[in-house]
Amino acid sequence: MNLGGLHHVTAVTSNASLNVAFYTEVLGLRLIKKSVNQDDVSAYHLFYGDELGRAGTEMTFFDWENAGPHLPGAGMVTATAFRVPGRAALAWWARRFDAYHVSHGDITEQGGRAVLPFQDPEGQRLELVDDTGPAPAGGVAPGIPWAKSPVPAEYAIRGLAAVTLTVRDLAPSAALLTQVLGFRQVAAEEDGSGRAATFEVGPGGPGALVRVLERPDAPFRRQVGAGGVHHVAFRTPDPDEHAAWQERLARLGVGVTPVIDRYYFKSIYFREPGGVLFEIATDGPGFATDEDPEHLGERLALPPFLEPHRAAIEAGLKPIVPVTLAPKPVAD
Ligand code: ZN
Numbered sequence: 001m002n003l004g005g006l007h008h009v010t011a012v013t014s015n016a017s018l019n020v021a022f023y024t025e026v027l028g029l030r031l032i033k034k035s036v037n038q039d040d041v042s043a044y045h046l047f048y049g050d051e052l053g054r055a056g057t058e059m060t061f062f063d064w065e066n067a068g069p070h071l072p073g074a075g076m077v078t079a080t081a082f083r084v085p086g087r088a089a090l091a092w093w094a095r096r097f098d099a100y101h102v103s104h105g106d107i108t109e110q111g112g113r114a115v116l117p118f119q120d121p122e123g124q125r126l127e128l129v130d131d132t133g134p135a136p137a138g139g140v141a142p143g144i145p146w147a148k149s150p151v152p153a154e155y156a157i158r159g160l161a162a163v164t165l166t167v168r169d170l171a172p173s174a175a176l177l178t179q180v181l182g183f184r185q186v187a188a189e190e191d192g193s194g195r196a197a198t199f200e201v202g203p204g205g206p207g208a209l210v211r212v213l214e215r216p217d218a219p220f221r222r223q224v225g226a227g228g229v230h231h232v233a234f235r236t237p238d239p240d241e242h243a244a245w246q247e248r249l250a251r252l253g254v255g256v257t258p259v260i261d262r263y264y265f266k267s268i269y270f271r272e273p274g275g276v277l278f279e280i281a282t283d284g285p286g287f288a289t290d291e292d293p294e295h296l297g298e299r300l301a302l303p304p305f306l307e308p309h310r311a312a313i314e315a316g317l318k319p320i321v322p323v324t325l326a327p328k329p330v331a332d
Pocket residue numbers: 008010231233279
């Protein structure tokens with residue numbers, strides 16, 4: 001029973017309109033589902049991904065208007081990396097970020113791959129990673145960018161590459177990853193700030209990487225603000241293996257939820273020992289189950305159990321309006 005890599009990352013925004021503009025226009029992802037948080041229907045749940053929102057390509061957001069700014073600390077996902085095809089793509093993205101006034105760092109090397117760190121408008125820590133570097137045979141298949149994306153396909157984001165967790169004590173988190181979840185440690189390093197270790201699961205390489213930073217003095221945080229990550233989900237192929245993971249985690253005394261049907265996939269949730277909320281989610285049935293693939297994300301999608309309440313739910317949501325993120329480039 002092997003996890004298939006990263007399934008999705010769910011973060012928090014306090015500004016849905018700005019969030020849609022940034023992730024679709026600047027990053028070129030497709031808004032593949034506009035739904036509501038099933039546990040709090042006053043909030044949008046926005047899903048971005050490749051052309052179909054395939055598992056492994058999704059970044060999703062809860063829209064909590066009153067969320068304060070996110071405070072970094074331990075017990076959190078502290079960076080999310082997307083994969084792009086090649087180093088030339090990173091250089092193209094650095095120029096694009098300048099044009100859109102997106103805060104970004106220099107292109108550096110990490111674990112043998114070129115990385116470009118940047119932030120979304122709410123300070124969400126993101127990275128672009130060249131996924132054409134050394135990879136184990138096989139690897140996680142990249143997503144297929146949407147043909148109507150404003151970003152040319154040769155540079156487009158094609159899924160998640162990695163998440164970085166920050167914890168106060170590396171060993172317990174490493175033990176859960178390797179002894180319970182089937183990860184393999186592939187790198188370890190130490191710098192002035194503390195120890196770090198990188199793990200991969202299933203097919204390995206970009207799309208299946210978790211980096212853990214040990215920061216013993218970092219403040220432990222439970223509250224996720226706007227610009228922070230709520231949880232990270234890992235892939236499992238089908239409901240049978242999903243149920244087996246639930247039983248296994250429960251048997252090992254990991255406090256895991258029952259299987260929850262999220263309609264687009266099934267979910268279980270648990271906290272790893274460092275405090276980060278993990279989810280295991282099924283690859284299917286996916287986002288084209290209730291909408292025509294041509295028209296994903298255009299209207300508010302509700303799972304069947306919420307459909308009878310559509311009018312009230314829609315009335316409680318703020319409309320998503322267009323936001324201009326950068327002055328239009330002036331033609332020469
Ligand atoms: Zn999730």
